[in-house]
């Protein structure tokens with residue numbers, strides 16, 4: 001790998017990390033102060049334990065839609081506009097991605113039929129008509145409810161199938177989730193007081209492709225007119241791409 | 249006929265059997281040693297989204313080497329892969345002609361690993377009992393017993409066991425373990441089934457999985473083809489498959505419902521109950537090799 005990128009390549013990462021460092025520090029100071037006003041409540045709601053509804057009423061989606069209509073239940077009765085899909089049930093098994101911020105109201109307005117997602121009701125008539133997903137979908141492979149998917153699969157099947165059918169909405173992991181970046185302190189293996197080039201080499205150990213990409217960007221080439229800055233463009237003649245003094 | 253290692257062993261086996269059939273005493277009646285209530289997994293191909301998370305989970309839990317290309321690299325799906333010494337499970341992508349309303353071709357993804365056969369051919373082929381079928385359903389490999397003969401690799405109808413050819417000193421046979429250490433604990437689930445985002449892999453008792461598969465087919469008959477792969481194939485397997493496309497379009501073989509060991513176990517017993525048999529075997533092998541060689545020479549000449 002190092003051979004591939006030659007000495008030039010090795011210095012790429014110094015630049016990238018320097019840039020990332022600047023971005024991070026400015027971002028942190030500007031964004032950390034703001035959180036959505038309803039975020040705390042959403043977190044609490046997501047963590048609430050829910051009792052499993054074992055028996056459900058056996059009816060077709062059509063029957064269910066009609067019955068909701070009869071009862072006058074519609075999206076106007078929606079109790080919450082926003083949910084954080086961050087259930088401890090899912091995190092028990094796997095916890096690799098950040099929670100999904102789910103715009104309940106937005107989805108409801110698009111679909112207009114509660115029964116599309118809230119597809120069954122409990123058998124017990126005393127229990128309320130519409131329940132949260134985790135009331136029925138909890139642990140995967142629960143022997144009490146063998147024909148039912150766990151919460152994680154229920155979300156993914158419901159969201160992804162609909163997104164695909166409607167050709168709308170994300171299908172990739174990071175379309176909905178934040179990526180949980182692993183703690184790099186544990187991953188990085190460096191000697192004491194490393195040379196700058198050793199640091200870059202260590203980055204490239206995992207981020208080989210990113211290193212190659214970097215070599216093609218203006219950040220690396222650092223020459224020619226700057227783009228998209230009409231009237232303010234500068235011709236750069238000296239820099240990483242031409243004469244460089246910190247190429248490591 | 250192309251004579252690679254695999255074919256060679258097969259030929260040799262058949263020839264050996266033929267040579268001995270006359271000499272052997274009447275074989276004892278074959279009896280299935282399948283566990284009564286094993287665990288299993290039901291893989292629903294119509295659910296799999298091809299994310300390769302199962303490969304990643306498997307790699308981590310079994311402490312396999314980090315892959316050459318990261319698990320998020322979906323370009324790997326352009327090639328057909330097989331499980332190997334460093335990956336107990338792989339996901340392949342097929343385009344079978346299935347399409348959506350806009351006529352876009354839809355892929356079918358197939359996760360493959362050891363099927364954990366109820367009466368495994370690999371177990372009966374193993375001379376030293378390094379492979380065993382456990383009560384939990386897992387077909388377990390014990391490296392301390394293995395002598396490296398690789399008969400299991402030849403015997404397996406699914407071509408699953410792989411060998412660490414790169415390791416000159418302590419090579420091992422490698423295959424999916426069914427995460428036996430996990431599933432034998434209360435509430436334990438195989439790593440691939442736990443990580444799968446869509447529950448394309450359902451874990452449970454094999455009997456319950458068969459019921460679940462039938463329920464899914466009954467609830468949504470248009471979605472599935474009417475076949476649970478592994479229910480009867482080679483006498484039944486612990487891993488079962490449900491699909492929305494014909495199985496032979498996604499590289500599943502048509503296999504008999506007879507357990508494979510029903511044949512070779514008799515062959516082996518008769519083989520090794522006679523002192524002279526190894527010598528006979530080598531005799532047969534050399535004849536086969538010579539034949540194959542001269543045949544190949546002829547082919548080359550023509």
Ligand code: SF4
Pocket residue numbers: 361362363364365368369370371387403404405406407408409423
């Ligand atoms: S699939 Fe092959 S390796 Fe796995 S149990 Fe069956 S015969 Fe053995």
Ligand code: SF4
Pocket residue numbers: 305306307309310336337361423424425426427438439440441
């Ligand atoms: S059962 Fe375990 S060993 Fe087998 S494929 Fe799944 S994760 Fe890998």
Ligand code: SF4
Pocket residue numbers: 295296297298299300301302303339357359443444445446447448449
């Ligand atoms: S993790 Fe599940 S959905 Fe993803 S490739 Fe494996 S079986 Fe398919």
